Amino acid sequence: MDLASEEDKEITIGAFNGWDESYAAAYNTKYALEQDGFTVAVESFDAGPAFTAVSQGDIDFIMDGWLPVTHEDYIQQFGDDMEAQGCWYIDAKNTIAVNEDSPAQSMADLADMADEYGSTIYGIEAGAGLTRMMQDNMIPTYGLEDWDFKISSTPAMLAQLASSTDAGENIVVTLWRPHWAYDAFPVRDLEDPEGAMGAGEVVYNFSYAGFTEDHPQVSQLLKNLVISDEDLASMENIMFSDDHYGGEDPDGAVAEWVEENDSFVSDWKAGALAG
Structure with a gap:
């Protein structure tokens, strides 16, 4: 060229x-x-x-x-x-991610694994489309209404992801591709068999x-x-x-x-x- x-x-x-x-x-x-x-x-x-x-x-x-x-x-x-x-x-997609060595493979697994993850999903900003998708689609689709969906900010979510993976603790976060977290932290996406996070x-x-x-x-x-x-x-x-x-x-x-x-x-x- x-x-x-x-x-x-x-x-x-x-x-x-x-x-x-x-x-x-x-x-x-x-x-x-x-x-x-x-x-x-x-x-x-x-x-x-x-x-x-x-x-x-x-x-x-x-x-x-x-x-x-x-x-x-x-x-x-x-x-x-x-x-x-x-x-x-x-x-490019919105998704839910967990630490690589945690037990859940699918979003459908989470309801039966509340104790593994402290019944908590760490999210980002209240006004984000991803947050709305969680509230309107993912949480009701997979029966996670009793979980604590922590709406905060992207930096706060990433700080928690860093802290939990450094400590070897299980964690669930809202995430999206592309994102540098996949290079920085040992995380993987959960399967979404119901398509709750969109195409x-x-x-x-x-x-x-x-x-x-x-x-x-x-x-x-x-x-x-x-x-x-x-x-x-x-x-x-x-x-x-x-x-x-x-x-x-x-x-x-x-x-x-x-x-x-x-x-x-x-x-x-x-x-x-x-x-």
């Missing part, structure tokens, strides 16, 4: 506030483009303003469009003014309409991007966990991750990540 042949070397990427995978993908793309002489800016937006900005050509692309559910309304509203630039992650989603890049013609090589780079669960969790872990960069210096975090995963960028540019 001859990225150096592109004449316009100014690129602006939109990332979603609070969405860790958005920054991991954006800053890895920034790194790859800067290798070939581009000047790249990553700007932070809430989802609505981000889709507005890319549809109007104020930014070049966003990397965190979730389909078919989360961002469906934005695609319907702005789709005529955008171009899809490839799907890079296929396992999975996929993550797309979206550019302004005409971007492919303006930037054919960058467009191909975006379409080449495929990030596995393992790679994405480790990217996010280095970028965001308190044991590493804690959300500070994302460029430094990406440089460290690329050094440890030295074939990723070359495979990406060669279109070999899907293999």
Whole structure:
């Protein structure tokens, strides 16, 4: 891929506030483009303003469009003014996670294992869609009305997850993929035989309409991007966990991750990540 042949070397990427995978993908793309002489800016937006900005050509692309559910309304509203630039992650979902060595294998097991988990599920913010899904779907579906669903914050949930796994104690938390907790802690998802947590989603890049013609090589780079669960969790872990960069210096975090995963960028540019 001859990225150096592109004449316009100014690129602006939109990332979603609070969405860790958005920054991991954006800053890895920034790194790859800067290798070939581009000047790249990553700007932070809430989802609505981000889709507005890319549809109007104020930014070049966003990397965190979730389909078919989360961002469906934005695609319907702005789709005529955008171009899809490839799907890079296929396992996005809300879920329930436990420590790896705990007994439950399925959400259906929990009702009979209250003593193992102290009848407690650790959740996140009250206003999160995941919290509403727990209250409306998961808890009644699996008969956990007598459990203590602790609604607090994402940092509080992660702190409890760290404390419990360090102590070798069983724990149940609300979680979602992608997330760096899967790299940082010994956790696994529970099966959801009733589908109470909803179907999975996929993550797309979206550019302004005409971007492919303006930037054919960058467009191909975006379409080449495929990030596995393992790679994405480790990217996010280095970028965001308190044991590493804690959300500070994302460029430094990406440089460290690329050094440890030295074939990723070359495979990406060669279109070999899907293999």
